[in-house]
Amino acid sequence: QVQLVESGGGLAQPGGSLRLSCASSGFTFSNYNINWARQAPGKGLEWVSGIYSDGSDTYYSDSVKGRFTISRDNAKNTVYLQMNSLKPEDTALYVCAAGRVWKKPYDYDFRGQGTQVTVSS
Secondary structure: OEEEEEEEOOEEOOOOOOOEEEEOOOOOOOHHEEEEEEOOOOOOOEEEEEEEOOOOEEEOOOHHHHOOEEEEEOOOOOOEEEEEOOOOOOOEEEEEEEEEEEEOOOOOOEOOOEEEEEEOO
């Protein structure tokens, strides 16, 4: 059974940090690119970061560049999203998704249910 399970969300203060995890099972994790997206209430899905299957390439949206860092541990079938300098506008449901087409994150094969991030004082 394919699973992508996000964790690490919660409440953070502006300027604070959180580290999200995306743990996978049921498929060959090292063959897939992993992307993070977020959806704020009343807004569409925004793809914010992705990492190539072997970790050799990454991308970030302009809205998170310089503040978020994506990484992966293929031995643990897990991708991480380190989020620093958080802003209230980062508040959203964060989901991870696995796909085979690099830099086409919307063309995914599997996705998780998400973890909520709230940035507020």
